Amino acid sequence: MNDRLLHGGDYNPDQWLDYPSILADDIRFMKDAKTNAFSVGIFAWAALEPTEGNFNFQWLDKIMDDIHGFGGKVLLATPSAARPAWLAQKYPEVLRTNNLRQKMLFGARHNHCFSSPVYREKVGIINRKLAERYKNHPALYMWHVSNEYNGECHCEYCRENFRKWLKDKYQTIDNLNHAYWSAFWSHTFNDFSQIDPPSPLGEFAVHNHNLDWKRFISYMTIDFYLNEVAPLKEITPDIPLLTNFMGELFTRGTYPSTGVIHSDFAREVDVVTWDAYPAWHNDYETTAFTASKLAYINDFYRSLKGKPFLILESTPSMVNWHPINRPKRPGMHLLSSLGCVAHGADGIMYFQWRKSRGSSEKFHGAVVDHDNSGSNRVYKDVKELGHVLESIKEIKDTSTPAKVALIYDVENFWALSDAQGFNNIDKQYHQTMHTHYRAFWTQNIPVDVITPDKDLTRYDLVVAPMLYMASKELITKLHSYVKNGGTLVATYMLGIVNENDLVYLGGLPSPLKEIFGINIGETDSLYPTQKNALIMSCGKEYEAFDHCAIFDVLPGTEVLATYGSDFYKGNPALTRNAFDKGQAYFIGPRTGEDFLVDFYSGLIKADLPINGDEEVSIQERRNEKNRYFFVMNYSEEEKEISLETAMEDIITRQEMTAGKHRIKPYGVFVLKH
Ligand code: GAL
Numbered sequence: 001m002n003d004r005l006l007h008g009g010d011y012n013p014d015q016w017l018d019y020p021s022i023l024a025d026d027i028r029f030m031k032d033a034k035t036n037a038f039s040v041g042i043f044a045w046a047a048l049e050p051t052e053g054n055f056n057f058q059w060l061d062k063i064m065d066d067i068h069g070f071g072g073k074v075l076l077a078t079p080s081a082a083r084p085a086w087l088a089q090k091y092p093e094v095l096r097t098n099n100l101r102q103k104m105l106f107g108a109r110h111n112h113c114f115s116s117p118v119y120r121e122k123v124g125i126i127n128r129k130l131a132e133r134y135k136n137h138p139a140l141y142m143w144h145v146s147n148e149y150n151g152e153c154h155c156e157y158c159r160e161n162f163r164k165w166l167k168d169k170y171q172t173i174d175n176l177n178h179a180y181w182s183a184f185w186s187h188t189f190n191d192f193s194q195i196d197p198p199s200p201l202g203e204f205a206v207h208n209h210n211l212d213w214k215r216f217i218s219y220m221t222i223d224f225y226l227n228e229v230a231p232l233k234e235i236t237p238d239i240p241l242l243t244n245f246m247g248e249l250f251t252r253g254t255y256p257s258t259g260v261i262h263s264d265f266a267r268e269v270d271v272v273t274w275d276a277y278p279a280w281h282n283d284y285e286t287t288a289f290t291a292s293k294l295a296y297i298n299d300f301y302r303s304l305k306g307k308p309f310l311i312l313e314s315t316p317s318m319v320n321w322h323p324i325n326r327p328k329r330p331g332m333h334l335l336s337s338l339g340c341v342a343h344g345a346d347g348i349m350y351f352q353w354r355k356s357r358g359s360s361e362k363f364h365g366a367v368v369d370h371d372n373s374g375s376n377r378v379y380k381d382v383k384e385l386g387h388v389l390e391s392i393k394e395i396k397d398t399s400t401p402a403k404v405a406l407i408y409d410v411e412n413f414w415a416l417s418d419a420q421g422f423n424n425i426d427k428q429y430h431q432t433m434h435t436h437y438r439a440f441w442t443q444n445i446p447v448d449v450i451t452p453d454k455d456l457t458r459y460d461l462v463v464a465p466m467l468y469m470a471s472k473e474l475i476t477k478l479h480s481y482v483k484n485g486g487t488l489v490a491t492y493m494l495g496i497v498n499e500n501d502l503v504y505l506g507g508l509p510s511p512l513k514e515i516f517g518i519n520i521g522e523t524d525s526l527y528p529t530q531k532n533a534l535i536m537s538c539g540k541e542y543e544a545f546d547h548c549a550i551f552d553v554l555p556g557t558e559v560l561a562t563y564g565s566d567f568y569k570g571n572p573a574l575t576r577n578a579f580d581k582g583q584a585y586f587i588g589p590r591t592g593e594d595f596l597v598d599f600y601s602g603l604i605k606a607d608l609p610i611n612g613d614e615e616v617s618i619q620e621r622r623n624e625k626n627r628y629f630f631v632m633n634y635s636e637e638e639k640e641i642s643l644e645t646a647m648e649d650i651i652t653r654q655e656m657t658a659g660k661h662r663i664k665p666y667g668v669f670v671l672k673h
Helices: 020-032 058-069 085-090 117-134 156-170 173-179 207-235 262-266 287-305 332-342 377-391 410-418 429-441 472-483 510-516 593-601
Strands: 006-011 037-040 073-077 140-144 244-248 273-275 309-313 345-350 404-407 447-450 461-464 487-491 518-525 532-536 541-553 558-563 572-579 582-587 589-591 616-622 627-633 639-643 647-649 654-656 659-663 668-672
Touching (some): 037 058, 058 073, 117 207, 207 262, 207 410, 287 447, 287 616, 332 345, 332 668, 429 447, 429 593, 472 582, 541 558, 541 572, 541 593, 589 593
Parallel strands (some): 006 037, 244 273, 309 345, 404 461, 461 487, 487 582
Antiparallel strands (some): 541 589, 558 572, 627 668, 639 659, 647 654
């Protein structure tokens, strides 16, 4: 198993316990569809413990045995993401309280209080039972811990935990008052007991308080997870732990879920995984654009541990919760799945194995549809992917050779979104990150999307768009990166506040001033129809919009472009400063992708023996022996590519000669070099 790419998905047999022939069909189809791994029991608490203290594992024993019977593996779930009715009825404290201090009722899922001692205890009991029962089962492969942790609770336990967390962080109330700038509007606290979480009914305008609450939620979520996994670590120390993270991939930008600090959470799991649901075939962007959004989040999750990750959920056809839900067109399932493998996924799993018969997900795509047949289009697509994943299994554990890092910081996003000023409609941090990312993606230059805690020394180029909130630690890291020979790019909204959301006095913090060789004064935020221009010294002009930093240069800094209009016409708009062994570029205005493509192509080039087209993405994975190129046509037209040398397509095991080749719409090759 360890040499296979995972292929399978969420399997909910607990919905079908009264249908033994369906369960038998499942096992038959799993084998036939070339699937090998299943997340079992994710929402099965009511079937595992129908009444308090009465456990029933017999049905799960059979499923584990049956999956093992055909050589499959189980990512055994802990069931904490949805609770049985008896638990909520007897212990209402497990239910969340919202930010209006209203107690929620039983229902839905992903809505338990992370602090509740009873919930922690009950989760601990069931997890221990699962670990004890299955610790030696040959099908047990990984622990799928809970599901898509998210959300917050404002109950008395959580409020008290928040105060404790603040006390640990600030030690004294004076420190907190300074960090909250609480003299403003007479909000000075005398004691930690006076502090409550942000609420529309009370405090919501102290930015660092809002930030701390978000940081606390992240901390509490991870703390709950650690409580969940304690018995698993004790009883099955060699079984890897994972939980599934999320991503937003729709009309508004694209980004990893913003409810937790992923860099903190990733340290506590053995494998990073996420649930990917792009809206293919929409009417608002090209297929290649959608693909670049998926690629961006894949690169983020891969970079969290700097090693392969898993797509833990995806749909073989369509979802049921996009505004409009379209099935994948022929070819798209293979292409989109291999697109994830190209960016570092070592497995493609689905939500869900079998389409449920009732309730809210009965129309969500699945491998086995209501027709219970192995001959429909979706099933055949899955089976085809199963065959392909087997033929390309040598990809497993290969790495991604990125020399470019794009810094993404969720805390910066929180601070930026809360900042009142500039453009209050949408500061577009996520869209901006993605626009910079695309400038590399369209040129087939691999990128790591990294969190600020990562080491920068292995990168030739580091890009930090809209780094509004910059901690002293990160500033020091950037300084030494450039000093030691790195190339750094930053933009408007750079280094305005510190980690407590307090504005840096004296303008740009001096280490940044030193590396960029600039002094930033005002920022002009433009209405959507207003434009300025960035004019390169060669005369080439690009549109500038939304935000324009107005800044001076210090002696020695080169001005590469100036603004085209308004009172700062002729002022620097793009600069380069050589600092010690490295250099730092500052882009003053927001620009389109056209400028970024030209700009970055002057700094770094793709190193590929294949030439494609803007919509034919080429991504590399490699090991010591081989380079593997995924060549993917994300367009509805046939395209031409050219190979500098002959290579083998490891999907078909056919040799492709040097020279020109056609690639069909949604076509994909995996070439070994
Ligand atoms: C995920 C969730 C799954 C399923 C899926 C539908 O967010 O983890 O349980 O609901 O969405 O797309």
